Amino acid sequence: MKTEDIEPFFATLKAANPQPASELEYSSVFELLTAVLLSAQATDAGVNKATRRLFPVANTPAKILALGYEGLCEHIKTIGLYRNKAKHLLDTCRILLERHGAEVPRTREELEALPGVGRKTANVVLNVAFGEPTMAVDTHIFRVSNRTGLAPGKNPLEVELELLRRVPAHYLPDAHHWLILHGRYVCVARKPLCWKCQVAKYCDFEPKTAPPGG
Structure with missing residues (x-):
């Protein structure tokens, strides 16, 4: 992913989900x-x-x-x-x-x-x-980071360090939520849903998958 595409990539994810949160339920x-x-x-x-x-x-x-x-x-x-x-x-x-x-x-x-x-x-x-700008790299973030070209890496630590280097600081507090949710529901493992992806134009993945029957 080109450096100049990272800002609009996250701006688009933020516009669609301004306050992302963990899907785990907890009260403390x-x-x-x-x-x-x-x-x-x-x-x-x-x-x-x-x-x-x-x-x-x-x-x-x-x-x-x-x-x-x-x-x-x-x-x-x-x-x-x-x-x-x-x-x-x-x-x-x-x-x-x-x-x-x-x-x-x-x-x-x-x-x-x-x-x-x-x-x-x-x-x-x-x-x-605690609100720290850390990046918890799970299977979804690892896949999305490599597939899109946002932060390629051979292992979770490589991806984590590359994300911390490339993601603009003002997006870091919420970036891992956006990437997890994107990987869970759009950029899924077997076949990404490129036709419904709001950030497809910034992504290096080719060829983009067509809609069913398309």
Whole structure:
């Protein structure tokens, strides 16, 4: 993607969705951290279905720990890899209580030290909860960045660093939401919906896909 096309690319996405938000449901920073931790290799819709059962019962580190392993598994068993995620979440809750006064830390280093929290999860929490201009590269952002030519890279870290370099600063706080939603609903994995894409003219992907029957 040409450098001069990046500004109108994001301006178009912003005009269509001025205040993008995560599709995960949460009402506190801890609930957000929990939801993102549970979302690895799972859909946001699937996580929301589980947390609607979990959060009314347990939405603090102490309450999650009080459930115990089997009790927590019972609430999240509809999510893929739920047994490993339950172990990570319980261990994370212990660390939050022992080292952070039950509060979610605000630095990348402290977040990534929590079990089950990698760079992507830390970036989501830093961006969504604390407003930092981070870029959480999931499969959607990785695909959109490479397919459009916005920020090509061989791995998520390469794409993340290239996005931070190329995305104008005033778009960075919301950029990862726009790119995720674009990848989830328009620039989809198997066959992008180019005929309904509002930013197709700025995108390097060729040939553009035609509408069904076109």
